[in-house]
Amino acid sequence: DAMVIQNPRYQVTQFGKPVTLSCSQTLNHNVMYWYQQKSSQAPKLLFHYYDKDFNNEADTPDNFQSRRPNTSFCFLDIRSPGLGDAAMYLCATSRAIVLNTEAFFGQGTRLTVV
């Protein structure tokens, strides 16, 4: 059974049109991450939540925002997508405090900007 679920799997949006990607988890993990992975590159951390505490990476563009209304859900909002934002977006979770736990990844949402 899928434990980290991302919807949709594929998203096409217009240049400049706001888009929201969603992630839900059944693991009750308190840490959730959003990564951006461009073609043939390694995933790059955008931000993460530790419970409700939001941690933004220094080089994450302001165009990217995130919301975590509860433990199970986390959203990635792209306010004005540009062509350079086309990528695979990966959501991951982990259980903080427990040492040496791994991160669990969703299947990803592939975003196309037209």
Add this chain to the structure above:
Amino acid sequence: AQSVTQLDSHVSVSEGTPVLLRCNYSSSYSPSLFWYVQHPNKGLQLLLKYTSAATLVKGINGFEAEFKKSETSFHLTKPSAHMSDAAEYFCVVSEPPQGFGNEKLTFGTGTRLTIIP
């Protein structure tokens, strides 16, 4: 600051022959180290993890990795490649060690494994 170097961007092996994917790391702490696999258009799946217990770590699908502190390496091996192993492999370091809540995963640039029939 932590970093990960995957020494080969692309590795090709024949089916049934051994696989070696190389990874070197640097970390200010005793690291947690992971290997993840990514099949085309799929998410990341954990192959194995090193968490300061045994230095030889066994993972899924017959993969193993050995943590060598003196060499700061965590190379991934498999005795006999299978066609289904063709994928992208990422070596990942976690600093502070995963589980403290403010840890970050740093990914290597990935190694694409091709299996020749």
